Amino acid sequence: MTLAFVAWLATSAQALTQTDPLPSWNNGPTQQAIIAFVRATTDQPSPKFVSPEERIATFDQDGALWVEHPMYTQVVYCRERVKPLAEKRPELKNVEPFKTVLSGDREAIAKLTMPDLEKILVATLSGMTVEQFSAEVKSWLATARRPRWKRPYTELVYQPMLELLSYLRANGYKTYIVTGGGQDFVRVYAEQVYGIPPEQVVGTAGGIKYGYDKNGRPILTKEPKLLLNDNNAGKPEGIHLVIGRRPYSAFGNSTGDRQMLEYTGAGDGARLMMLVLHDDAKREYAYGPAQGLPDTKVGAFTQALYDEAKNKGWIVISMKDDWKRIFTFEE
């Protein structure tokens, strides 16, 4: 009785405001596909109706919800954490690759190898309690700026995707981030930036060790051990581990999202799979072999991914054509 009344209220409130749930999207087939999917899965008489508890939508983050070019935010974080870390642990100042990072020599830094990068990741992402890590990320985010826009990283978020997240949630979808980035890193700001709580962030996760501090107080320490590599096949695997249900909708922008979209699309009924194509050099960036542009390694959108999308009916979102505006701060 009460539930039915609340549901009715929610529907009425929605009807009143639902002139355009996606104002930053240009009218066209992409926007229409989103609306058609939501209607098909939420209108009671629809043969493709999905019960509310089954409504799961998963979103990649880097390049799908916020800017990833020219470098993933978390990689910038790890590099910039080396300085405060070396102040606490001066012995690092004379050890590679930390010495090179501290030198500020851009050319030398660009030449660091994968094993070098791994050493930096281990030093900056493990060895502290989960609370210390969270405080370090928060403090970095407060002052760090994306050079091109001179704005906080957390403002370089795509306004059309924020509207899409809200629209799905208003229709009973539980929205999850499923990112190759660090789960603990993204959890620090996901609630504030995307309205996504920590328990709905699935990401690359290291081991966590329970123990006690010198006062006997329980602590959880981040370990230099990989538990879940939430990229490629790791995305559907991570979805099963943390969510335990197949999504009805999945959004990505690179080959790292391929398996998540395949897994989502292999379910019955209506499914919506979308890939953001970075084809807007003026307002954001244009990159990726699918457009005959250079492979920047960060967020590779290959020709094979493009072909698979076309074959399987996944929708490619053109930033240039489908998005009226890109960032929240643009008027």
Added chain:
Amino acid sequence: MTLAFVAWLATSAQALTQTDPLPSWNNGPTQQAIIAFVRATTDQPSPKFVSPEERIATFDQDGALWVEHPMYTQVVYCRERVKPLAEKRPELKNVEPFKTVLSGDREAIAKLTMPDLEKILVATLSGMTVEQFSAEVKSWLATARRPRWKRPYTELVYQPMLELLSYLRANGYKTYIVTGGGQDFVRVYAEQVYGIPPEQVVGTAGGIKYGYDKNGRPILTKEPKLLLNDNNAGKPEGIHLVIGRRPYSAFGNSTGDRQMLEYTGAGDGARLMMLVLHDDAKREYAYGPAQGLPDTKVGAFTQALYDEAKNKGWIVISMKDDWKRIFTFEE
């Protein structure tokens, strides 16, 4: 505006029905402690008010939500799965420990070692797709019975704990199962039995492998590899991995829950930690060294755990004294 109205509605609806939210609990300090905790954390003017998104309560399953004695349900399942498995894979019939299990010789089965048990777990809990596994568990649960009561395992659930789950949820708490049992096993029935959806079940988890079947359709296969041992220290570690927040309340019944309760209790503000003591030989069972009774290995409640509970203000629930009735089917 709408949200405020909905919240007001919910409060009013609650006030109308809230004569006794815990009718199967005897009046007394245990029941009062639960109600006092909920009021302190949900009444707006309370200095210990907890914002709704932070309200997390975690529950062990075996011995805390349903009967675990004389044998964990999932262990019974694994043993009983050997027969249908051997029909599909006849080569197992002449291989130990399967041969012994198939013989039905109770004495020999009781003597199986831990490595034997592990072989049975691997054979019955991995090698199939996640959907196949779920179907196998469902089909077993439909006909299996707990010998003492001759009722389905899913009916041997503690009515007072079901009321507690509902009461916490009615007050905005998100209820999680955090079990040493298999995450995929418990997810099969948790929604129906406890009202807890798959994404709120944290349990011991094996590796999951993404791949394709012979028709090229994506599948997730359960691997014979331990990813998370969700017992003891593994419980707070699993909570961080899947939930990413410290619970405000935690419920258990054995040493396997110790670290989860310690971790919960180490947070600020009001926290509620409780342990179910099996001291009711007549209506259920009485076991555990804390009462000077034999250690049955299943769900050990040691003297050390009892002492820690007393020291830290954790509340020990006496099944005999605190619960008016134990099972839903009792009138």
